[in-house]
Amino acid sequence: xxxxxxxxxxxRLVTGSLTDRLRVMPALVVTGARQTGxxxxxxxxxxxxxxxxxxxxxxxxxxxxxxxxxxxxxSDPITLDEVQRAPELLHAVKRAxxxxxTPGRFLLTGSANLLMMQRVSESLAGRASYLTxxxxxxxxxxGLGSSGIWEDLIENDEKDWIGLVAAQSLEAEDWRALSRRxxxxxxxxxxxxPEERAIWFDGYTRTYVERDLQDLAAxxxxxxxxxxxxxxxxxxxxxxxxxxxxxxxxxxxxxxHRWLNLLEISxxxxxxxxxxxxxxxxxxxxxxxxxxxxxxxxHLAELSEPQGAHLENLVLQDLLAWQHxxxxxxxxxxxxxxxxxxxxxxxxxxxxxxxxEVKTSRRPRLSDTAHLRTFRNEYGTRSRAGLLLHTGSxxxxxxxxxxxxxxxxxx
Numbered sequence: 070x071x072x073x074x075x076x077x078x079x080x081r082l083v084t085g086s087l088t089d090r091l092r093v094m095p096a097l098v099v100t101g102a103r104q105t106g107x108x109x110x111x112x113x114x115x116x117x118x119x120x121x122x123x124x125x126x127x128x129x130x131x132x133x134x135x136x137x138x139x140x141x142x143x144s145d146p147i148t149l150d151e152v153q154r155a156p157e158l159l160h161a162v163k164r165a166x167x168x169x170x171t172p173g174r175f176l177l178t179g180s181a182n183l184l185m186m187q188r189v190s191e192s193l194a195g196r197a198s199y200l201t202x203x204x205x206x207x208x209x210x211x212g213l214g215s216s217g218i219w220e221d222l223i224e225n226d227e228k229d230w231i232g233l234v235a236a237q238s239l240e241a242e243d244w245r246a247l248s249r250r251x252x253x254x255x256x257x258x259x260x261x262x263p264e265e266r267a268i269w270f271d272g273y274t275r276t277y278v279e280r281d282l283q284d285l286a287a288x289x290x291x292x293x294x295x296x297x298x299x300x301x302x303x304x305x306x307x308x309x310x311x312x313x314x315x316x317x318x319x320x321x322x323x324x325x326h327r328w329l330n331l332l333e334i335s336x337x338x339x340x341x342x343x344x345x346x347x348x349x350x351x352x353x354x355x356x357x358x359x360x361x362x363x364x365x366x367x368h369l370a371e372l373s374e375p376q377g378a379h380l381e382n383l384v385l386q387d388l389l390a391w392q393h394x395x396x397x398x399x400x401x402x403x404x405x406x407x408x409x410x411x412x413x414x415x416x417x418x419x420x421x422x423x424x425x426e427v428k429t430s431r432r433p434r435l436s437d438t439a440h441l442r443t444f445r446n447e448y449g450t451r452s453r454a455g456l457l458l459h460t461g462s463x464x465x466x467x468x469x470x471x472x473x474x475x476x477x478x479x480x
Contacts, residue, residue: 080214204252251364
């Protein structure tokens with residue numbers, strides 16, 4: 070009850086997007102990892118008087134599988150929670166919508182990406198909008214209900230960036246503490262000690278492997294799957310080489326490929342694609358791997374101290390939350406040349422690019438801007454000024470076209 074109370078008092082970034090989509094589409098599907106707050110969001114923040122049914126209730130699950138029309142046949146709005154447990158229910162939702170396309174009639178949630186699940190043959194194309202709820206951003210945890218100031222940086226002229234960043238009244242924070250607690254509401258908001266969080270993360274990962282995973286696929290060896298999760302968490306921020314990963318943990322590459330897909334479907338693993346002007350090349354270039362939550366990643370890797378890649382992961386988590394709450398498209402990439410020059414993140418909106426580099430240094434140096442400057446020279450007028458996020462307090466144009474800013478002022 071304490072967790073629900075806290076969650077009810079803290080606004081979520083996606084709330085506005087959720088209500089906008091419900092006003093337009095007959096169905097809205099809210100997906101995201103377990104324990105991100107989806108059930109709390111749809112029960113307490115969705116507008117209107119709705120029925121609520123969760124497929125975590127075994128009786129409701131049985132009805133969904135045997136007689137789904139009993140849940141979908143009524144014309145009153147209904148929320149159906151954890152629909153990935155009975156994918157066949159989506160066929161009944163489709164039939165109901167084809168008879169009555171009243172906006173906001175169905176609000177569905179799932180702890181897996183339904184569009185990527187092999188068992189889901191009904192995508193509700195043209196009938197549903199999809200929205201992803203990621204773990205809480207830093208500003209959500211502070212009660213602001215927002216993400217970092219990415220929108221402000223994109224919409225405003227670069228000459229105004231220093232003023233925009235300086236105007237943020239947030240206090241400095243140790244990025245290592247944020248990495249350890251992550252963004253899941255319980256460890257982020259209610260658990261105070263590392264020991265308490267370790268107990269929660271252990272229960273979370275065990276529940277995922279031993280119960281939730283079985284809703285998605287049959288895993289023949291749970292110990293092998295756990296070893297894969299740990300190995301992937303130790304490669305945070307690195308290029309994904311499935312053959313090498315499989316060799317290190319004695320698993321064949323096809324098995325590694327299949328199990329990484331399951332982690333991605335569950336929103337635990339994130340593959341960040343490489344940026345290329347040729348959009349086809351983006352599909353074949355090697356992605357980098359991150360996790361949907363740094364707290365989970367550190368627990369799986371059995372790390373007590375976060376590394377630089379965890380600060381990158383925190384920035385990516387914030388970017389993902391911002392990206393998926395937008396109504397207009399934004400894409401996220403990393404950039405790397407054949408000689409190893411690399412920019413951590415590239416934000417693409419329309420035909421404009423915003424390159425972002427992340428450093429754990431408290432005193433950024435001119436040499437830290439080298440790859441950002443290379444990127445800007447490569448893409449010319451398409452590229453905005455570069456953003457160099459660091460752990461110190463200085464806010465300055467460290468070189469022409471590169472703004473150095475404290476990470477805690479932006480996130």
